[in-house]
Amino acid sequence: MARFDDSRPEMTLEEFRLLRDHVYSHCGILVHEDMKFVMERRLWPRLEALGVSDFGAYHRFLRHDPNRHAELEAAVESLTTHETYFFREPSQLKAFREELVPVLERRNARSRRLRLWSAGCSSGEEAYTLAMLLRDERRFEGWDVEVYGTDISRRVLAMARRAEYGPSALRATSADLLERFFVPAANNRVRVRDDVRAMVSFGHHNLLDEAGSQLVTKMDAVFCRNVMIYFDQSARRRVLRILRDRLVPGGYLLLGHSENLLNLGADFELVHLRGDLVYRRPELPALLRSEER
Amino acid sequence: MTTLPEFPAEEEVRYRALQNLDPQGAGVLDVLIAGLHDESWRVRHAAAEGLQRLPRPGEVAARLVSVLGERGETGARNAAAEALAGLGGAALPPLVALLGHADPDQRKFAADILGQLSLRAAEPALVQALADPDLNVRVSVAEALGHVGGHHAAHALQRLLGDPEPLLRLAALEGLTLLRTPPPLSELLPLLEDSRLRRSALRLLGLVPQVAATERICRSLASPSRSVREAALSALGTQAALESMRRAEVESVARAALRQLPDAAARLAEALEADDVSVRAGALLAVAALGEVSLVVPVAEAAREDRLLREVLATLGSLGAEGGRVLLVSMEVLSLPARAAAAEALVDLVDASSVTALCALLEWAEDDLRSVVVRALGRTRSPDAARPLVDLLGEPRLAGAASRALSALADSCRAVVLELLEEAVLSRASPEAVMALGRVGGAPALPMLRGLARDADPAWRAAAVEVASEVDIAVGREVARAALADEAVAVRVAGVRVTGRLGGPEAGALLRSALQDEDVTVRRVAVEAVGVSGARDRAAEVERLVLHPDGGLAVAAVRALSRLGRASPRVLREAAGHPDAEVVKAALLAGAQSPEGVALASSLLSHPHWDVRAAAARVVGDSGGPESLVLARQALEAESDALARRALVDAVARLSRR
Numbered sequence: 027m028a029r030f031d032d033s034r035p036e037m038t039l040e041e042f043r044l045l046r047d048h049v050y051s052h053c054g055i056l057v058h059e060d061m062k063f064v065m066e067r068r069l070w071p072r073l074e075a076l077g078v079s080d081f082g083a084y085h086r087f088l089r090h091d092p093n094r095h096a097e098l099e100a101a102v103e104s105l106t107t108h109e110t111y112f113f114r115e116p117s118q119l120k121a122f123r124e125e126l127v128p129v130l131e132r133r134n135a136r137s138r139r140l141r142l143w144s145a146g147c148s149s150g151e152e153a154y155t156l157a158m159l160l161r162d163e164r165r166f167e168g169w170d171v172e173v174y175g176t177d178i179s180r181r182v183l184a185m186a187r188r189a190e191y192g193p194s195a196l197r198a199t200s201a202d203l204l205e206r207f208f209v210p211a212a213n214n215r216v217r218v219r220d221d222v223r224a225m226v227s228f229g230h231h232n233l234l235d236e237a238g239s240q241l242v243t244k245m246d247a248v249f250c251r252n253v254m255i256y257f258d259q260s261a262r263r264r265v266l267r268i269l270r271d272r273l274v275p276g277g278y279l280l281l282g283h284s285e286n287l288l289n290l291g292a293d294f295e296l297v298h299l300r301g302d303l304v305y306r307r308p309e310l311p312a313l314l315r316s317e318e319r
Numbered sequence: 320m321t322t323l324p325e326f327p328a329e330e331e332v333r334y335r336a337l338q339n340l341d342p343q344g345a346g347v348l349d350v351l352i353a354g355l356h357d358e359s360w361r362v363r364h365a366a367a368e369g370l371q372r373l374p375r376p377g378e379v380a381a382r383l384v385s386v387l388g389e390r391g392e393t394g395a396r397n398a399a400a401e402a403l404a405g406l407g408g409a410a411l412p413p414l415v416a417l418l419g420h421a422d423p424d425q426r427k428f429a430a431d432i433l434g435q436l437s438l439r440a441a442e443p444a445l446v447q448a449l450a451d452p453d454l455n456v457r458v459s460v461a462e463a464l465g466h467v468g469g470h471h472a473a474h475a476l477q478r479l480l481g482d483p484e485p486l487l488r489l490a491a492l493e494g495l496t497l498l499r500t501p502p503p504l505s506e507l508l509p510l511l512e513d514s515r516l517r518r519s520a521l522r523l524l525g526l527v528p529q530v531a532a533t534e535r536i537c538r539s540l541a542s543p544s545r546s547v548r549e550a551a552l553s554a555l556g557t558q559a560a561l562e563s564m565r566r567a568e569v570e571s572v573a574r575a576a577l578r579q580l581p582d583a584a585a586r587l588a589e590a591l592e593a594d595d596v597s598v599r600a601g602a603l604l605a606v607a608a609l610g611e612v613s614l615v616v617p618v619a620e621a622a623r624e625d626r627l628l629r630e631v632l633a634t635l636g637s638l639g640a641e642g643g644r645v646l647l648v649s650m651e652v653l654s655l656p657a658r659a660a661a662a663e664a665l666v667d668l669v670d671a672s673s674v675t676a677l678c679a680l681l682e683w684a685e686d687d688l689r690s691v692v693v694r695a696l697g698r699t700r701s702p703d704a705a706r707p708l709v710d711l712l713g714e715p716r717l718a719g720a721a722s723r724a725l726s727a728l729a730d731s732c733r734a735v736v737l738e739l740l741e742e743a744v745l746s747r748a749s750p751e752a753v754m755a756l757g758r759v760g761g762a763p764a765l766p767m768l769r770g771l772a773r774d775a776d777p778a779w780r781a782a783a784v785e786v787a788s789e790v791d792i793a794v795g796r797e798v799a800r801a802a803l804a805d806e807a808v809a810v811r812v813a814g815v816r817v818t819g820r821l822g823g824p825e826a827g828a829l830l831r832s833a834l835q836d837e838d839v840t841v842r843r844v845a846v847e848a849v850g851v852s853g854a855r856d857r858a859a860e861v862e863r864l865v866l867h868p869d870g871g872l873a874v875a876a877v878r879a880l881s882r883l884g885r886a887s888p889r890v891l892r893e894a895a896g897h898p899d900a901e902v903v904k905a906a907l908l909a910g911a912q913s914p915e916g917v918a919l920a921s922s923l924l925s926h927p928h929w930d931v932r933a934a935a936a937r938v939v940g941d942s943g944g945p946e947s948l949v950l951a952r953q954a955l956e957a958e959s960d961a962l963a964r965r966a967l968v969d970a971v972a973r974l975s976r977r
Contacts, residue, residue, distance in 0.1 A: 075719055215683065
């Protein structure tokens with residue numbers, strides 16, 4: 027059995043709750059009661075780096091120290107290791123490609139501009155997947171197409187920009203896709219091809235930050251998959267308001283398969299596709315349409 | 320069925336119309352009840368949601384119960400059930416009354432919804448309803464009791480274990496598992512003989528912390544049925560989690576059983592992929608018991624589920640150096656969370672043979688993973704680890720971890736580490752090299768440290784000041800005194816901290832100007848240093864900071880005064896009125912053992928912050944006399960926060976014994 031370092035402080039239930047509430051008020055991410063052990067393990071390195079003796083002192087550091095904002099970001103980064111991979115939830119991607127992409131093509135035929143947002147993109151797999159799907163669609167040649175990936179963690183954004191991945195991230199990627207969109211990299215890893223990387227940009231964004239969201243351009247579709255599960259109802263409502271605001275009228279919101287907008291009273295229409303259910307920001311009345319975009 | 324003639328035709332419009340209804344509006348109850356009958360499940364759900372927001376929930380509950388009786392309206396009845404389950408206590412009286420309805424279908428609905436409500440107040444009615452003549456109703460009632468809980472519920476469910484009807488015995492087993500109340504082993508073991516009950520009985524057996532239970536669970540690991548094996552694994556995981564002290568015992572019994580199975584590793588690999596987290600938890604324990612190194616990758620991958628991190632670390636740790644070696648060469652195929660868990664485990668598994676693989680990992684791994692790898696390198700006890708660690712001193716994000724790792728590595732190969740550190744300092748790798756050099760080099764490094772305390776770069780001066788005092792007190796005092804007048808904040812902070820740590824009769828005088836420093840960080844560290852050094856001559860200045868609007872400074876002041884023995888009742892009162900809850904808690908801690916502190920704590924039992932109330936309860940429990948008992952009991956009655964309640968329950972128990 028591992029000799030877990032006994033000199034490291036244990037987190038009391040009260041410390042857990044104080045830290046959890048602090049994180050929640052910053053970014054809406056709710057750490058559940060049964061995650062105390064995980065929080066303790068993930069924050070230990072932060073205590074060590076700061077030379078702080080226990081979690082109570084760490085909480086006071088987050089409350090009072092002049093460097094508290096930077097440290098809170100570091101804490102949130104430590105707590106949000108989200109696992110993802112390329113071509114996740116293939117049936118949804120298929121529905122997007124076969125049913126929504128043609129709609130977006132028709133709608134944007136004049137502007138020849140397409141914007142997708144991977145909100146909570148983690149290490150970039152989803153954003154690159156979307157770029158690969160669009161790349162495969164000859165219909166957008168000559169268009170101004172961009173996929174924008176955002177995450178609250180600067181650490182995963184650095185990984186996303188590096189665009190190098192190991193076998194775990196490729197577990198749902200076929201040999202054909204691997205051949206077409208990746209090049210070999212060192213250490214048994216692969217790198218996303220440059221032409222795909224050129225379609226994707228990344229930015230740091232807290233999904234609850236209304237002011238920060240103004241920096242995000244109006245989107246034709248937002249992929250926010252397996253992100254809402256980390257929020258409680260109230261934070262979900264706030265996030266949805268922001269996502270809706272960043273969508274063009276008629277723009278689509280795609281959530282993870284285990285997520286829906288029930289009980290959230292969000293102002294989205296449910297759209298029944300053949301292969302999926304997605305949400306849509308309602309169109310503006312005809313008179314107002316020209317004012318958008 | 321009620322219908323509204325002008326109900327809009329399009330689903331989306333109907334959905335929105337219900338969502339936007341004003342709960343106070345006239346006739347809204349009728350509209351929502353009509354919405355329960357809509358053809359669209361989304362609209363029905365919106366109606367059920369809307370009903371939960373209406374005023375007069377008692378009236379709403381009565382209407383909903385009447386919908387439950389509409390035979391043929393399955394969608395409406397289910398939506399009504401959903402709405403009732405969301406109404407809370409208001410739904411209780413009509414549902415309890417419904418348990419006496421002539422129609423067994425209605426009685427079953429009542430039991431199901433009472434189970435969803437999970438209100439303890441339903442316990443007596445449900446226990447009574449176990450005598451219902453209809454079997455389906457009794458089964459629903461038994462299931463509901465598992466959710467409602469209580470002593471009588473558990474007792475009633477235990478009695479059901481002897482019922483001739485297997486469905487009831489099954490519901491009782493599930494209910495007792497939910498209540499985490501296993502019956503005596505003698506009552507449970509016979510149920511394992513019934514194949515219909517075996518899985519549920521096994522899961523309940525997991526809650527029995529006895530060797531006989533563990534042995535019986537392990538026998539089921541050999542079952543040809545996958546579901547039985549999984550139930551046994553789930554039970555094993557439960558057993559180990561019940562009392563961590565028993566883990567070794569559980570592992571030992573499991574090991575003996577698993578060694579009898581020729582395909583144990585394959586079965587465990589399969590179980591590590593199970594949907595049920597509890598099965599995966601049991602499988603992790605079984606892998607540890609078996610010492611199955613070939614499963615190291617799926618074990619690490621189990622960390623993709625955060626809740627299994629503890630078991631994953633324990634299992635990886637149990638696979639020893641061989642497991643560590645396999646893990647190290649597998650890092651590149653692991654997912655991100657698996658890599659993080661694996662790196663954490665590796666810190667305890669590495670040895671001198673791991674250096675090359677760890678260094679390879681440093682080439683490509685993510686930054687936070689690299690910091691763990693750095694820690695692991697420090698524990699390899701290999702001189703080969705020194706060079707890569709020294710090189711990392713030049714990377715700002717890893718320099719601190721590398722410095723600490725080098726200090727650890729020096730325990731086994733000091734000469735190599737020291738030589739490389741001297742090189743690093745001379746080549747000005749980073750100030751962290753100075754810290755490491757001081758800690759590893761000791762007295763012979765002092766001349767270099769003295770020189771560095773006068774370096775042009777403030778970060779290097781600060782590092783030299785900090786570490787010199789660890790090597791030699793006299794030199795430490797000297798460089799710290801000079802640092803107090805440094806123009807750079809980082810150096811003054813280092814000087815203040817060292818002055819506090821070294822103490823002595825001059826400390827108060829030396830810290831005087833730091834207490835008035837223009838920089839708040841220096842002032843805060845100075846306040847802490849006053850407390851650490853015992854400089855009572857500075858107490859008056861520190862007292863004035865108790866009311867400072869910067870909560871950090873005020874907390875430091877209260878703590879320093881407490882250390883100095885100068886936390887007077889006036890100081891405590893002032894601090895207790897501070898708007899920052901952390902200051903109030905510091906005051907409670909400072910006065911914890913004094914009568915004034917107890918009085919203060921008593922007055923704070925109704926503070927708006929739960930953490931202050933919990934802290935106050937602890938003080939009252941620790942130091943209050945019998946006269947505090949009434950207050951604590953009153954506070955307990957009014958307390959709604961779980962943690963503050965826990966502290967109050969403890970306080971009441973302790974005060975009652977006094």
